[in-house]
Amino acid sequence: MMDREVRVRFAPSPTGPLHIGGVRTALYNYLFARKHGGKFIVRIEDTDQQRWVPGAEEYIFESLDWLGIVPDESPKSGGSFAPYRQSERRATYSDYTDKLVQSGKAYIAFDTPEEIENMKGVMEQEGAVKPQYNSLMRTRMRNSLTLPPEEVDDLIARGVPHVVRIKMPVKHDIRFKDLIRGSVVVHSSTLDDKVLLKSDGMPTYHLANVVDDHLMNISHVIRGEEWLPSAPLHVYMYECFGWEETMPEFAHLPLILKPDGKGKLSKRDSQKHGFPIFPLEWKDAESGELLLGFREEGYFPDSTLNFLAFLGWNPGDEREIFSLDDLIREFSLERITKGGARFDVEKSRWFNEQYLRMRNTAELAEFIKNYALADSMECDSEKAEKVAELMRERVTFPSELYFHAKYFFTPPEAYDEKVVRKRWSEELAPIFLDYAGKLKDQSEIDPETAKQLLSETAESHEMGMGKLMQLLRVSVTGESGGPDLMEIISLLGPKEVSYRIESAVASYKQSEE
């Protein structure tokens, strides 16, 4: 058990649709909180007004809701550390930069972007490689470290735009332990004097993030690896504020890589290969671009969760099927991999197939009935359940239970040409019509009898059953593959099948002429 109450947060910025990597971060935080009897908090980091995208926050909550990742505290559900939206906490942050300026850990800077660029140019000419606003450059800029106090006061009084920057010490080792990566030591000379408070009075990500993690009593920061470079600054800020005692522990999650393992998974991969990397569909308001969503593609929430959990974590043995409760029980940060996690589309499909097969027939039948209804086809529960049973082992997504089985609802409009070309010959016509005739006499038929009847028909024409089966399937369904043909015949009923065989033979004959 942990000594401290576990309080973790998922802190997305509503700058667009939540990427699947973000969902994984939310999931790992959630699992960690539940495992340790702690709290899972969702905090919306919306201080960057320029990058704020309408609908993005709603998208985040809808995604979590779909997956059943329920926050204990959030802007929606509230909590004792409210508000949980940083834009609603904006008044808080400048008090903290005031404190840092007073204690000499931060300073006020008046430089315009042009002045900064010019100085970088000058320093490059002097031989500096990639100069940045740091302990060296700050001595040559217009800030409260270089200007007399009266001038600073005067500039502020006159409303000259200014920011607050952290004052990185010249020589200081910043150390912390990452629960996944181990010890990290960064020398302060490699870090720049990041802006904490912007000229519009809004905090930057770094300030708001650290202050809120502190105020919300966050025990562990579990987030994507892209934030690892920011961690030394954050750790240093805890030192500056004197909050070392309650500083959270850090765990930076591995990147999610492209299916071929080469490079970070991107939106372009999704568009190019037609697989989703977003939990829900998202239409970009400006470009009109439609991004695919796991939900709309037909993934189940439980299979998506299982798949996501395995993108960077595993239980250490062969088991793969984990419900959310199983994951809560087994999850540990120790078992998170250090290397990037390859996004394996085939695996995501495999998980969905397993979860589809585990669902009960009535539930699958419900999908079929709904798709049939939307397609103006009649389908009662009994039929839907039979189709569900025949199709469940053969599909990946619920929609395929219907769309890959349309021949249960309507006669084929075309026949698999390859099979017809290979198998059809004029001499088969009387055999097929004979079988059709025998079926017509029945009002219903079970699969065994349908087979028996076919075998008798074949025998009486001195033809092997093997020569008939594939073409018979195509004649009844239009397709070369599918569940057991005799089951299909039985479910469609002898009269319908008889009619389909006659139509198929007529069509084969016609195309011969």
Ligand code: GLU
């Ligand atoms: N707002 C940051 C993001 O969008 C949060 C990073 C963090 O968890 O510290 O990912």
